[in-house]
Amino acid sequence: MNLQQRYRQAAKEARWALLLTVLYLIGWCLCAYLPEGGSGPLGFPLWFELSCIYLPVLFLVVAYWLVKIVYQDIDLEIEPKNSAKIARTLAHSATESAEKTEK
Secondary structure: OOHHHHHHHHHHHHHHHHHHHHHHHHHHHHHHHOOOOOEOOOOOEHHHHHHHHHHHHHHHHHHHHHHHHOOOOOOOOOOOOOHHHHHHHHHHHHHHHHHHHHO
8 A cells, every 4th residue: 555545544534533423423423412301211301311321332343344344454664655765775785884894
């Protein structure tokens, strides 16, 4: 993967993370303020159960699948464009150093 592809992938991952964050915030506000009073199945107020128990569990599952599907493992080391030339130069320098030490 070249450097430009890495930047594209990083930007794609950042967009997905931002989208997930915004969706979580919207979902939390909807779950906290839209339900009428009453208690949920666990005995807590319904708004609390929706916004603080069920929604986080749902988003943990969504985030897990997002990481599995969208995110990629990227090597962080950058290979120089002329790495073959650098390798030859280093090999030549090592040979010259070995010759000088033998003399």
